Structures are given as C-alpha cells and as structure tokens.
Amino acid sequence: xxxxxxxxxxxxxxxPEVIExxxxxxxxxxKRFGHEFQYQEETIGGAAIDRxxxxxxxxxxxxxxxxHAVLFGAVGGPKWDDPRAAVRPEDAILGMRKQxxxxxxxxPVRVHPAMIDQSTLKRETLEGTDMVVIRxxxxxxxxGKPKRRWENAAGRQAVDTLRYSEREVERVMHVAFQLARxxxxxxxxxxxxxxxxxxxxxxxxxxxxxxxxxxxxxxHILVDACAMYLVRKPASFDVIVTENMFGDILTDEAAMLxxxxxxxxxxxxxxxxxxxxxxxxxxxxHGSAPDIAGQRKANPLATILSAAMMLxxxxxxxxxxxxxxxxxxxxxxxxxxxxDIEGPGARLVDTAKMGALVTERVAG
Ligand code: IPM
Ligand code: MG
Numbered sequence: 134x135x136x137x138x139x140x141x142x143x144x145x146x147x148x149p150e151v152i153e154x155x156x157x158x159x160x161x162x163x164k165r166f167g168h169e170f171q172y173q174e175e176t177i178g179g180a181a182i183d184r185x186x187x188x189x190x191x192x193x194x195x196x197x198x199x200x201h202a203v204l205f206g207a208v209g210g211p212k213w214d215d216p217r218a219a220v221r222p223e224d225a226i227l228g229m230r231k232q233x234x235x236x237x238x239x240x241p242v243r244v245h246p247a248m249i250d251q252s253t254l255k256r257e258t259l260e261g262t263d264m265v266v267i268r269x270x271x272x273x274x275x276x277g278k279p280k281r282r283w284e285n286a287a288g289r290q291a292v293d294t295l296r297y298s299e300r301e302v303e304r305v306m307h308v309a310f311q312l313a314r315x316x317x318x319x320x321x322x323x324x325x326x327x328x329x330x331x332x333x334x335x336x337x338x339x340x341x342x343x344x345x346x347x348x349x350x351x352x353h354i355l356v357d358a359c360a361m362y363l364v365r366k367p368a369s370f371d372v373i374v375t376e377n378m379f380g381d382i383l384t385d386e387a388a389m390l391x392x393x394x395x396x397x398x399x400x401x402x403x404x405x406x407x408x409x410x411x412x413x414x415x416x417x418x419h420g421s422a423p424d425i426a427g428q429r430k431a432n433p434l435a436t437i438l439s440a441a442m443m444l445x446x447x448x449x450x451x452x453x454x455x456x457x458x459x460x461x462x463x464x465x466x467x468x469x470x471x472x473d474i475e476g477p478g479a480r481l482v483d484t485a486k487m488g489a490l491v492t493e494r495v496a497g
Pocket of ligand 2 (some may be wrong): 381382385
C-alpha cells in the first residue's frame with residue numbers, strides 16, 4: 134500500500150464545499166486501489182486573515198513542502214474586498230505559487246460532447262475542442278518589481294513591472310513541448326512581440342527551445358489574435374503557452390468554451406523529479422463564489438477533476454486519475470447537472486449529490 138500526504142486548503146466561500154466532495158471521491162479511490170491518503174488541513178485566505186491576521190501563514194507553506202500535493206479550494210469574498218487593505222485573501226494563492234516555485238499552470242479545456250449546447254458558442258465551432266493552456270505562473274506583471282503606488286504633485290501614480298528572464302521562459306517552454314508530445318504535437322506560443330520587449334525575448338526563447346523538439350510544431354501568435362482565435366476556431370489549438378497575465382485572461386475566456394467555470398480543473402507545477410512527478414497545487418479555476426456559498430449549489434466537478442490531475446501529476450497514479458475522469462464523464466452523460474450547467478432535460482442535483490454520484494461511479 135502506498136501512502137501519500139495531501140494538504141487541504143479549503144479557503145473561503147464555496148471552497149470548503151467543493152473540497153469536501155473531492156475528498157469523498159478520493160476516499161473511493163483509496164478503497165478501490167488500496168492507497169492511503171493522509172490529510173492535513175490548513176486555514177488560508179480570508180478565513181486566515183480573520184483568524185491569524187494574514188492570508189498565508191509560513192506554517193502552511195511548510196506543511197505544503199512536507200506534502201506530495203496541495204488541494205486548494207478558493208479564496209476571497211466581499212468581507213475582505215477593500216483594494217487598499219494591507220492583507221488580501223489572494224495573497225494565499227499568489228504566495229503558495231511563488232514560495233513553492235510552481236511556475237507552470239496547466240489548464241485543460243475540453244468540451245464534453247453532452248454539454249456542447251451549454252456553451253454560448255455554436256456547436257460547429259466547438260466540436261473537437263481539446264486544448265491545454267499553460268500559463269507561466271511566478272513571473273511577469275504579478276511579481277515584477279517595482280510594484281507600488283505613490284502620490285505626487287500630478288496626483289496618484291502606480292507601477293507594475295513586466296519582467297522575465299530567459300530561464301523562466303525556458304522552463305515553462307519545456308513543460309509545453311513535453312506535454313505536446315503526449316498529445317497532438319502542436320505548441321502555440323502567445324506573446325505581444327510587436328510591442329513588448331518581454332514578448333520579443335519570449336518569442337526568441339520559444340523558438341530556441343522549440344528547435345530541441347523537432348517533432349513538435351511551433352507557431353507564434355499575438356495575444357490579441359489568440360483571444361480572437363479562441364472563439365473563432367478553438368478546436369485548432371493543442372497546447373498554448375503564455376506569460377502570467379495573458380494566461381490569466383485567456384484561461385477565463387477558454388473556460389467559457391466548456392460552458393462553465395465549474396468544470397475547469399487546474400494544476401500548478403514546479404520542478405519535476407526524474408519519474409515526472411513532483412509537488413503540485415491543484416485547484417478549480419473558479420473563485421470562491423460568495424453569492425452562492427452555503428446554498429449547496431456549487432459545482433464540485435472542477436475540484437474533483439483537479440484531484441484527478443493531482444493523482445496523475447504529483448502522485449503518479451494514472452489509472453486512479455483516469456477512473457475519476459471516467460466517473461465524471463459518466464455522471465455528465467447520465468444527465469446530472471448542478472445549476473451552473475443546467476440545461477433542457479437535466480437532472481438537477483446539489484453539490485453533495487453530485488459528489489456522491491461521482492463517488493459511486495469511482496467505487497464501481
Ligand atoms: C486565477 C485567479 C488568480 C490569478 C487571482 C485569484 C489572484 O484569477 O487563478 O486565475 O489572477 O492568478
Ligand atoms: Mg484568473
């Protein structure tokens with residue numbers, strides 16, 4: 134029997150509700166495949182601000198380092214929304230990414246055939262859409278210095294800095310090319326090389342790394358064109374790789390191809406061991422949705438699918454990950470829907486019921 138340590142950070146809003154369902158599904162995996170998952174739970178985000186005065190305690194980061202993986206809910210809410218506050222719930226996710234060195238964020242976008250009419254786009258446009266967006270996660274505008282606000286005679290001033298080193302670009306490119314090799318062998322590198330110096334360097338480095346993967350086709354496109362192509366011909370993409378801020382924006386757009394943010398998992402990865410595994414943080418890409426917190430409406434599938442990615446990418450448990458993904462597919466095919474993905478003829482269920490349906494199907 135293998136034992137794995139998993140840190141749970143449920144966070145705020147619907148975070149705890151969706152994490153609870155993922156843990157239920159993981160319990161079925163433990164039982165069916167004979168693993169032991171040892172959980173530790175840490176308070177983060179707004180809840181941690183209330184309790185400890187900061188969104189991410191050093192103890193939490195230390196606990197993450199001792200774990201095989203972190204399963205992260207969501208952070209934030211109106212209570213902590215003052216943009217001028219010294220501490221913000223978002224510090225929790227940004228701090229985790231930076232301090233654990235999780236530089237590559239994988240966001241798969243697949244349109245489930247049974248949900249294709251859920252999207253605001255036409256069926257013909259969406260058919261065959263299956264891509265992974267890799268967002269660089271620890272550089273760029275989010276972390277570049279200087280980053281500050283001040284005031285002078287001309288009024289309020291503010292600066293953020295977009296900065297990348299070639300090493301930062303190289304390592305995320307390797308993740309993209311390696312991933313493409315297991316897929317359709319196509320990488321689209323997204324930049325703003327017509328305007329930004331960082332974009333020019335990004336493009337150069339992408340080309341250099343691409344030369345090491347002659348079997349993978351590389352194309353470069355500008356970020357504004359990418360935003361357009363995502364809704365015009367989404368099925369043409371295989372692996373997209375881009376810098377932090379562009380990736381943040383493009384992945385919300387790409388998520389809508391699938392009909393709901395409630396279906397979208399993500400993995401944030403750092404350096405890998407020889408066997409390909411390594412610590413990672415797994416989270417749904419939706420936020421804490423304070424407007425529906427506590428109402429049993431949240432869709433737990435993004436978190437459940439994130440748990441599947443965790444099994445595959447940090448624990449090396451491929452068959453177990455595939456079992457969860459198959460169970461989610463089967464649940465969708467059987468017509469079960471939470472309110473966010475409800476459509477004609479759907480069997481409407483709440484958060485806990487959706488979790489239970491997937492759990493049953495994993496248990497077999
Ligand atoms: C995301 C979110 C975060 C980000 C926020 C919550 C800081 O939008 O994971 O995409 O901007 O990275
Ligand atoms: Mg975002």
